Amino acid sequence: MVKILRRERLVPNIHLLEVEAPEVARKCRPGQFVIIMPDERGERIPLTIADWDVKKGSVTSVFMIVGTSTHKLSLLNAGDEVPVFVGPLGKPSEIEKYGTVVCAGGCFGIAAIYPIARALKEAGNKVVTLLDVKANYLLYWEDKLKAVSDEFYVSARDSFFDCKDYIPKTLKSVVKKESGINRVVSIGCTYLMYTCSEATKSLGIKTMVSLNPIMVDGTGMCGACRVTVDGKTKFACVDGPDFDGHLVDWEELFTRRKAYFEDEVQSLCHWERNQFP
Numbered sequence: 001m002v003k004i005l006r007r008e009r010l011v012p013n014i015h016l017l018e019v020e021a022p023e024v025a026r027k028c029r030p031g032q033f034v035i036i037m038p039d040e041r042g043e044r045i046p047l048t049i050a051d052w053d054v055k056k057g058s059v060t061s062v063f064m065i066v067g068t069s070t071h072k073l074s075l076l077n078a079g080d081e082v083p084v085f086v087g088p089l090g091k092p093s094e095i096e097k098y099g100t101v102v103c104a105g106g107c108f109g110i111a112a113i114y115p116i117a118r119a120l121k122e123a124g125n126k127v128v129t130l131l132d133v134k135a136n137y138l139l140y141w142e143d144k145l146k147a148v149s150d151e152f153y154v155s156a157r158d159s160f161f162d163c164k165d166y167i168p169k170t171l172k173s174v175v176k177k178e179s180g181i182n183r184v185v186s187i188g189c190t191y192l193m194y195t196c197s198e199a200t201k202s203l204g205i206k207t208m209v210s211l212n213p214i215m216v217d218g219t220g221m222c223g224a225c226r227v228t229v230d231g232k233t234k235f236a237c238v239d240g241p242d243f244d245g246h247l248v249d250w251e252e253l254f255t256r257r258k259a260y261f262e263d264e265v266q267s268l269c270h271w272e273r274n275q276f277p
């Protein structure tokens with residue numbers, strides 16, 4: 001069993017989970033993920049490692065509540081235990097000195113992109129961070145990300161920030177304004193990563209995305225996370241999760257992610273009925 005050190009709501013629907021896992025913390029690299037099971041009767045779900053502390057022996061993830069497992073995680077508290085917490089899994093993100101890199105993140109991707117932005121900054125890049133939120137009260141980790149960014153933009157649908165457009169349009173304006181962008185890294189929901197990749201395609205700027213297909217074992221054995229990249233079959237858990245967004249078969253990914261939609265809805269309804277009779 002693995003102990004929860006902290007579970008905290010950051011903004012509505014998005015929670016932080018810090019877990020005691022010294023072995024995982026020692027080996028973590030930016031872009032990797034863990035697989036966690038909220039309880040003995042639950043599912044194994046992947047979460048990106050958003051931060052870690054080798055001294056404390058802890059690993060932090062940030063998750064958005066979307067279905068049964070993430071609802072269950074949101075009810076855990078410090079001192080509770082989970083039966084499965086494995087990692088770090090997946091290939092670490094490519095970190096080199098590219099020049100100027102835009103880190104574009106939304107929802108849980110705001111946290112997931114943090115260690116990548118930090119490592120890119122440490123590698124000597126100029127880091128331009130662009131975050132997307134529906135409204136200003138959904139923004140979190142602003143200070144953490146500002147601390148590792150040379151430029152910082154927020155795109156929100158309300159009027160609190162400069163940019164009101166959805167992220168791909170803002171990304172295009174940022175690319176124009178900053179000029180000489182060498183690479184874009186985009187993390188968040190599938191639609192956000194798809195639209196960011198589309199926005200940079202005609203500009204020829206390499207855009208890395210962290211794919212989030214359904215995963216089961218996370219070790220390349222089950223095939224659940226199959227994606228097509230550059231016409232070749234890849235398993236996101238061992239060949240990724242980072243891939244070149246311009247080469248991903250997005251239509252296939254969108255379709256495969258919906259494969260268990262009805263079961264997911266039924267599971268959530270069943271769980272809610274038992275939880276809140």
Ligand SMILES: Cc1cc2nc3c(=O)[nH]c(=O)nc-3n(C[C@H](O)[C@H](O)[C@H](O)COP(=O)(O)OP(=O)(O)OC[C@H]3O[C@@H](n4cnc5c(N)ncnc54)[C@H](O)[C@@H]3O)c2cc1C
Nearest residue numbers: 045046047048062063064066067068069070108212213264
């Ligand atoms: C490598 C990897 C890393 C990931 N990292 C994170 C992370 O750091 N934080 C995080 O919150 N999630 C992350 N995810 C997604 C996360 O694993 C799923 O959200 C989770 O498995 C959902 O489980 P559930 O039982 O709560 O919902 P389910 O019942 O499985 O899904 C409920 C509904 O939500 C939709 N859905 C599922 N996932 C998402 C999503 N990410 N965004 C929008 N809608 C979704 C499904 O299509 C379904 O309709 C990651 C996925 C992968 C593959």
Ligand code: FES
Nearest residue numbers: 216218220223237
């Ligand atoms: S999750 Fe099973 S092969 Fe990737």
